[in-house]
Amino acid sequence: MITRALTAAGQTLILIASGLTIPASIASSPTPTFPDVVEHKNVAQPVQILNVFPEHGLTDPHVMEVDGRLYMGMGHDKTWNTETDWTMDRWEIWSTDDLTTWRKETTMYPKDTYIGEQPNAWAGDFAQKDGKYYWYFSNRNIDTGVMLAEHPGGPYKDALGKPLLPEGIAPTHPYDPEVFEENGTYTIIFGAGAYYAATLSEDMISLASEPVPIIIRTKDGKVKPTDDKPTVFKREGIYYLVWGAEYAMSDNLLGPYQYAGDFMGGGHGSIFNWQGQWYVVHEHHDISMYYRGIMIKPLIFNDDGTVNLANDTSYPEGGGRVWEFEQSVMGWRAVANTVVNWNSTGSISGNHKGPAIIESANWASADLEDTHLMITLKNQSDAKNLRIYLAEFITNRPEFWKYSDIDWSNSAQAELAIKPNDQSFSTYTLDLSTVDKLPNKLKRLRLEFPENVNSGTWEIESIYIQ
Known part of the structure; x- marks a missing residue:
């Protein structure tokens, strides 16, 4: 990644990412193959990397340490062109001995388990015992299985050929497993909305106890509903139960837990x-809500054991949405009268064959309140304006992920005046507070050039919503 500055609305916006080394061999391909080694340079201590595997679609990270090396298992979002739902085609394991240089260890596929040919590679977690290594994995939100390996980096094979946690084992969805070891006892925690826990047997692939509920209560004694994605850790005698950006604390692993409030901003994590330094590793929306990424951030505690949120940082830094095209088209596609080419210099471009229309990936998931849209464009055509469309991401409707259609005619729209036949890049800024019907959150961004432009080229170096 690079350090870049641009002037917008009389201010200088500086985006700084860690020095990321990607082999030059991927720079010449429009759809680059992700490298097997990713190196972040010049990272301050304690380590903070807000995008460990940029534009690779990894999410749901869980870790284990073996002989001074950290192994991270993650699910992979199948494509940034996903229209609805979470479609995850595989799990990947990466490892590091310094948190900055990461090496790919192995890939695991649902077809190599009882799941079969289904893109159901939802979250998993590791365990290690007696020189063997276990990957407990979700079959979507249906059930949980387990794979076994002789080496922490794999290869892993299905240990049972059936679920370890089948449907109906507890009054919750038995997925998103978290495995916690203490004094040689392994406890598996799972569920959504309500969590359950069971003790694993000595063989690690069967249960030694029936699942029991984990109760979380608010300060006024009410039961606190949760989400999915539980994770547990212990610090100074206190057990912490974390789900997404919330957490609870207890003196006992099985609870009851006292709801503590907000956790570090992010999604499913570990x-x-x-x-000697505590860290959280969790997901963010790299390309979109359905093509995600991984953050590593130091975890700081207050004197009373609660989590210190004062220096929490989101991705992109400060929130919003960043498209820089350093490695790929970042999900952008042509809709009409053009193509979207990726240029290794760090831009996307195309020819005009009529009113050119291009769009971002769906589910951009960017908050739009009090923000500006900044686009750095080289317009080598007669176009004198560019129409901006901002489709609304309606998060409060039931099963919001099932609505894929967008009525562009009723979406928020604005027009930017741009220089015709420009021979260099120019940056244009739109104050989004001036746009009628501006949604609170962005689902998809569309750019449309005028109807009377039938020749020439366009090239975009970056787009920021910040």
Whole structure:
């Protein structure tokens, strides 16, 4: 990644990412193959990397440490062109001995388990015992299985050929497993809305106890509903139960837990101690809500054991949405009268064959309140304006992920005046507070050039919503 500055609305916006080394061999391909080694340079201590695997679609990270090396298992979002729902085609394991240089270890596919040919590679977690390594994996939100390996980096094979946690084992959806070891006892925690826990048997592939509920209560004694994605860690005698950006605390692993409030901003994640420093590793919406990424952030505690949120940082830094095209088209596609080409210099471009229309990936998931849209464009055509469309992401409707159609005619729209036949890049800024019907959150961004432009080229170096 690079350091870049641009002037917008009289201010300088500086985006700084860690020095990321990607082999030059991927720079010449419009759809680059992700490298097997990713290196982040010049990272301050304690380590904070807001995009560990940029534009690779990894999510749901869980970790284990083996002989001074950290292994991270993650699900992979199948494509940034997903229209609805979470479609995840595989799991990947990466490892590091310094948190900055990451090496790919193995890939695991649903077809190699009882799941079969289904893109159901939802979250998993590791465990290790007696020189063997286990990957407990979700079959979507249906059930949980387990794979076994002789090496932490794999290869892993289905240990049972059937679920370890089948449907109906508890009054919750038995997925998103979290495995916690203490004094040689392994506890598997799972569920959505309500969590359940069971003890694993000595063989690690069967249960030694029936699942029991984990109760979380608010300060006024009410039962606190949760989400999915539980993770547990212990610090100074206190057990922490984390789900997404919320957490609870207890003196006992099985609870009851006292709801503590907000956790570090992010999605499904894992917490670990590395060389005396606590870290959280969790997801963010890299390309979109359905093509996600991984953050590593230091985890700081207050004197009373609660989590210190004062220096929490989101991705992109400060929120919003960043398209920089350093490695790929970042999900952008042509809709009409043009193509979207990726240029290794860090831009996307195309020819005009009529009123050119291009769009971002769906589910851009960017908050739009008090923000500006900034686009750096080289317009080598007669176009004198560019129409901007901002489709609304309606998060409060039931099963919001099932609505894929967009009525562009009723979407928020604005027009930017641009320089015709420009020979260099120019940056244009739109104050989104001036746009009628502006949605609170962005689902998809569309750019449309005028109808009377039938020749020439366009090239975009970056688009920011910040």
